[in-house]
Amino acid sequence: MKRGEFIRLTAGMAVVAPLVNACDGQKRNAAKTIPGKIVGASAAAGHLLRDHAFNPPSEFETKEVVIIGAGVSGLSAARHLVQQGIEDIVVLDLEAHPGGNAASGGNAFSKYPWGAHYVPVPNNNLTDYLAFLEDAKVITGYDQAGLPVYDEFFLCHDPEERLYINGHWQEGLVPNFGLNAVQLAEFKTFFKFINHFKNLKGADGLDAFSIPVDTSSRDESLRALDRVTMKEWMDNQNLSSEYIRWYVDYCTRDDFGTPFDQVSAWAGIHYFASRKGKAANAQHNDVLTWENGNGFLIDELRKLLDGKINTGALATSVKTSANGVKISYLDVASRQLKGLEAKHCIMAVPQFVAARLLSDTGRGKALAGHFHYVPWMVANLTVKELHERSGQPASWDNVIYGSPSLGYVDATHQQVQQRKERRNLTYYLPLTHASPEVARREAYRAEHAFWAEKVLSDLQRVHPDIREQTERIDIMLWGHAMAQPRPGMVHGDVRKTLANSIGNAIHFAHTDLAGVSIFEEGFYQGLNAAKKILQQS
Amino acid sequence: MKNTAGRHSAQWVLLVAVFIIATCGLIYELVAGTLASYLLGDSVTQFSIIIGVYLFSMGIGSYLSRFFKDHLLEWFIRIELLVGLVGGFSAILLFLVFPLAFSFQPVLYALVGVTGILVGIEIPLLLRILKDKVEFAELVSRVFTYDYIGALLASLIFPLIFVPYLGLIRTSLFFGLLNVGVGLYLCRYFAGEVRGVRAIRFGGVLILIAEVAAFIFSEQIMSFSETLAYNDHVVYSTSTPYQRIVITKNRHDLRLYLNNNLQFSSADEYRYHEALVHPAMGASGLARNVLILGGGDGLAAREILKYKSVRNIQLVDLDPVMTKLFTEQDILAEINRHSLKDPRVTVTNADAFIWLKENKKQFDCVIIDFPDPSGFAVGKLYTTAFYRLLQTAMTRNAVAVVQSTSPYVAPKSFWCVNETLKASGFQTIPYHNYVPSFGEWGYIMAYKPNDFHLPVTFPIEKKYISEAVMEQMLQFPDDMLAHGPVEVNKLNNQALVNYFEKEWGKYLEQ
Numbered sequence A: 001m002k003r004g005e006f007i008r009l010t011a012g013m014a015v016v017a018p019l020v021n022a023c024d025g026q027k028r029n030a031a032k033t034i035p036g037k038i039v040g041a042s043a044a045a046g047h048l049l050r051d052h053a054f055n056p057p058s059e060f061e062t063k064e065v066v067i068i069g070a071g072v073s074g075l076s077a078a079r080h081l082v083q084q085g086i087e088d089i090v091v092l093d094l095e096a097h098p099g100g101n102a103a104s105g106g107n108a109f110s111k112y113p114w115g116a117h118y119v120p121v122p123n124n125n126l127t128d129y130l131a132f133l134e135d136a137k138v139i140t141g142y143d144q145a146g147l148p149v150y151d152e153f154f155l156c157h158d159p160e161e162r163l164y165i166n167g168h169w170q171e172g173l174v175p176n177f178g179l180n181a182v183q184l185a186e187f188k189t190f191f192k193f194i195n196h197f198k199n200l201k202g203a204d205g206l207d208a209f210s211i212p213v214d215t216s217s218r219d220e221s222l223r224a225l226d227r228v229t230m231k232e233w234m235d236n237q238n239l240s241s242e243y244i245r246w247y248v249d250y251c252t253r254d255d256f257g258t259p260f261d262q263v264s265a266w267a268g269i270h271y272f273a274s275r276k277g278k279a280a281n282a283q284h285n286d287v288l289t290w291e292n293g294n295g296f297l298i299d300e301l302r303k304l305l306d307g308k309i310n311t312g313a314l315a316t317s318v319k320t321s322a323n324g325v326k327i328s329y330l331d332v333a334s335r336q337l338k339g340l341e342a343k344h345c346i347m348a349v350p351q352f353v354a355a356r357l358l359s360d361t362g363r364g365k366a367l368a369g370h371f372h373y374v375p376w377m378v379a380n381l382t383v384k385e386l387h388e389r390s391g392q393p394a395s396w397d398n399v400i401y402g403s404p405s406l407g408y409v410d411a412t413h414q415q416v417q418q419r420k421e422r423r424n425l426t427y428y429l430p431l432t433h434a435s436p437e438v439a440r441r442e443a444y445r446a447e448h449a450f451w452a453e454k455v456l457s458d459l460q461r462v463h464p465d466i467r468e469q470t471e472r473i474d475i476m477l478w479g480h481a482m483a484q485p486r487p488g489m490v491h492g493d494v495r496k497t498l499a500n501s502i503g504n505a506i507h508f509a510h511t512d513l514a515g516v517s518i519f520e521e522g523f524y525q526g527l528n529a530a531k532k533i534l535q536q537s
Numbered sequence B: 001m002k003n004t005a006g007r008h009s010a011q012w013v014l015l016v017a018v019f020i021i022a023t024c025g026l027i028y029e030l031v032a033g034t035l036a037s038y039l040l041g042d043s044v045t046q047f048s049i050i051i052g053v054y055l056f057s058m059g060i061g062s063y064l065s066r067f068f069k070d071h072l073l074e075w076f077i078r079i080e081l082l083v084g085l086v087g088g089f090s091a092i093l094l095f096l097v098f099p100l101a102f103s104f105q106p107v108l109y110a111l112v113g114v115t116g117i118l119v120g121i122e123i124p125l126l127l128r129i130l131k132d133k134v135e136f137a138e139l140v141s142r143v144f145t146y147d148y149i150g151a152l153l154a155s156l157i158f159p160l161i162f163v164p165y166l167g168l169i170r171t172s173l174f175f176g177l178l179n180v181g182v183g184l185y186l187c188r189y190f191a192g193e194v195r196g197v198r199a200i201r202f203g204g205v206l207i208l209i210a211e212v213a214a215f216i217f218s219e220q221i222m223s224f225s226e227t228l229a230y231n232d233h234v235v236y237s238t239s240t241p242y243q244r245i246v247i248t249k250n251r252h253d254l255r256l257y258l259n260n261n262l263q264f265s266s267a268d269e270y271r272y273h274e275a276l277v278h279p280a281m282g283a284s285g286l287a288r289n290v291l292i293l294g295g296g297d298g299l300a301a302r303e304i305l306k307y308k309s310v311r312n313i314q315l316v317d318l319d320p321v322m323t324k325l326f327t328e329q330d331i332l333a334e335i336n337r338h339s340l341k342d343p344r345v346t347v348t349n350a351d352a353f354i355w356l357k358e359n360k361k362q363f364d365c366v367i368i369d370f371p372d373p374s375g376f377a378v379g380k381l382y383t384t385a386f387y388r389l390l391q392t393a394m395t396r397n398a399v400a401v402v403q404s405t406s407p408y409v410a411p412k413s414f415w416c417v418n419e420t421l422k423a424s425g426f427q428t429i430p431y432h433n434y435v436p437s438f439g440e441w442g443y444i445m446a447y448k449p450n451d452f453h454l455p456v457t458f459p460i461e462k463k464y465i466s467e468a469v470m471e472q473m474l475q476f477p478d479d480m481l482a483h484g485p486v487e488v489n490k491l492n493n494q495a496l497v498n499y500f501e502k503e504w505g506k507y508l509e510q
């Protein structure tokens, strides 16, 4: 048959072509500077505060509730308050755009995330969260069995994940290509453990691992897992091959920015064992994602908040007052300190910021040595067609075995058109090679060219022509990306103490108080803080 | 030559030259033979004629060698360089000439002839050069031994090493370089005995540079001409941002290939397009507004224009080059009977998925003629997400039809499309027919639950479809069934692409 012959011939040509190509792959290594810059405005606002003396505000505008921080936590709180009829609120954020760690950007080809980029299919007991997703039309309805139906455009399209390992792109991130039987068996054992934990309940009848973290069982045998590292736990189970170690380390760096020999075993296992979501048209390990990552959810969270978000507003102090709370903030545009007085304040900022705003040295001390904020570098690359190594074609999540990075996510992956002129790739690198303080200092000192080179030399292994094909690289540095769940974080006391409201007026909501940094935690942090206020009014 | 030792080594140098000449000569012949069987098909004929022509020309060469009276060494080197030039560039020349000239064979045989003649001159010339240096019997034996060893080497390394690793163009250039290298070496070695050595050397270096450059840029040269895959004359080929369009023609038919996949043969496309269009058009009643997704060749539009009820045809095809070709190029527009110029037809160049997402209009009949789901990008056009959008573009009694690959070669793929349409809320009627240039081909009609009637008559001009044929097309023999459950194709599983790859892959291995 003619058609067949043609396909065969072209297939044959496709085999020969790379051999011929391979010869001229090497010759163009000459350094070429790729345009781009280091983005992020917060540092500038911070410097303004440091370098100028400002007059304290003379007037204090009154509000019922002031929320500091327009990340997931702050916006979720604000949204719930408005839904419950409390309209006299304002959300302050120092950045020009709301979103916090779920911020996003874009260019002519697509939007793209600067941080958080997906959420897993939610657990079905999270009714408030599911209701939000229904409002956001992410859930389009429920089937006869009562399972949510997700909008197909938002479920991550196939092919979802690939791992470059032993010279080949394999499907999925769990290593299997080139592993021997013993190494493969370790993964079986590991997932057997995980499955056990997934279904396990503590003596108190609660799920061993649940979302939010604080709804998990407090059974002593489980709390013990928070006293060892993930690596120690794995060593105890004789899970010690290079491959399983890499895999678990990859996962804990991916979700917590924490290597497996530093992360609490409880948190490490939580990552694998807490996802139990069921859906009409998806599985528990499927994810929801958008061009702009969780920026999509940020836009949905703020839908009811028109005119209530004040960006370019850097909070400088929070004090209790006779009528409630007095808040000062720097209006970056007018370079003026302004004042607000509110019955309630929700501090939806990281705890090291909260301690500073409250001028509370006690809080600062409690944090020191306990909360470790890991820095991250995120790069967005605009690329033309890339040379591909053998195996699974370009996917949403593309991970390189053995790389210090977490690989890259393709922001254009969810686009449905046939031809993409350019793709935007978001590259993630948690800076865990040194202590957070040292890594942070290094990171802020390094220039664009340094980061660009770091990204390109990593990706060159899988895309030899990445230098020629990259049109632009922008860099985002997250100095305090997330608090690491090291042993003692989840089940220790510090986190809980810091989460206590101050009087009836000041409440806290941030993912660093939750123990692990994920969207759902932020959503419930905000919701619960809002509920505390509603209970009083 | 200075002394006997020098003589001795001079002799060896020349014998090695014979060896290389013999290897190269045979390689050029093999390159020509392979190319001819790629491009013209029928490898037995091609190889047999080329071997004949080559051997015969060597004979002519031998005969001509007698006219070289003196300065034999000089001539020998010149011819050596010439062989390097002609042979080295032979593959490039043949590739480039193929799409341009309709008389490809003369060029082919001329090249083989010239190479043969040149090589044919060389051996006798060499015998004469060495004549007074070695005893005759020993000389003949040595020269021919090296000649034949060279031939054996060539016939082994050509298929095993050179074609797979270098490809034809680089192989012929490589051996051209070898020839020229030998020529230049001889120039140096016999510098004292050759007249005008500078001029010869200069020429040799020029050829060397040209061949090295061609070797490096062979890729770009190759992309000029990708006739490799086509059996017929390429009459038109172009690369658009979306695809590679190639049109070939021979005495029997004209064919359109998109990314090397056959889209139609003018000889039997009516079978495909009548089967694609008329059942759906018949079943949708008096359709006024018709949507065609894909189908930039205007052939489905040609069929639809046969219906008097039709007021508007909206055609959405990705590639403006494609629709322009089939609107303005006379030979092509004749095949679609100038359908794309018909005032009832609106051509929009857009991505079908994006277009459908933004579309607000509703149509009475939709013809979907996308490329096969051979990759994740096209695979998206066969998903529940796409078909749900499609629903919104259909009036209550509308009928859509989807070209759904071959149910014989790829039954799981075919039934996967069927399941996907059903999962998207459609009722379906799968059917198939035989299109000689494709094989058994499948289509699926889809409609919203309503009182659907298969068409009884086809009151249009036709060559293929009829009520009896329709009935036949609905019958699926056992070897076209999926035999087991098939998955629904969704954006987040791309089940169809996996089926398609497996089934066609297996079929093509046979």
Ligand SMILES: Cc1cc2nc3c(=O)[nH]c(=O)nc-3n(C[C@H](O)[C@H](O)[C@H](O)COP(=O)(O)OP(=O)(O)OC[C@H]3O[C@@H](n4cnc5c(N)ncnc54)[C@H](O)[C@@H]3O)c2cc1C
Binding pocket: A068, A069, A070, A071, A072, A073, A074, A092, A093, A094, A095, A098, A099, A100, A101, A102, A114, A115, A116, A117, A118, A119, A294, A313, A314, A315, A316, A348, A349, A350, A353, A376, A378, A478, A481, A482, A509, A510, A511, A512, A517, A518, A519, A520, A522
């Ligand atoms: C690189 C990266 C990738 C991630 N990927 C994912 C992911 O894929 N999925 C996921 O679920 N989670 C991910 N996370 C976790 C993410 O942190 C949480 O999901 C969530 O976005 C955190 O929200 P938050 O509101 O608790 O904190 P933040 O996002 O930190 O919000 C705090 C806000 O407070 C503002 N602020 C700080 N100081 C002041 C001040 N003095 N005055 C005014 N405003 C101030 C900040 O600008 C910020 O907007 C990722 C995190 C990072 C860093």
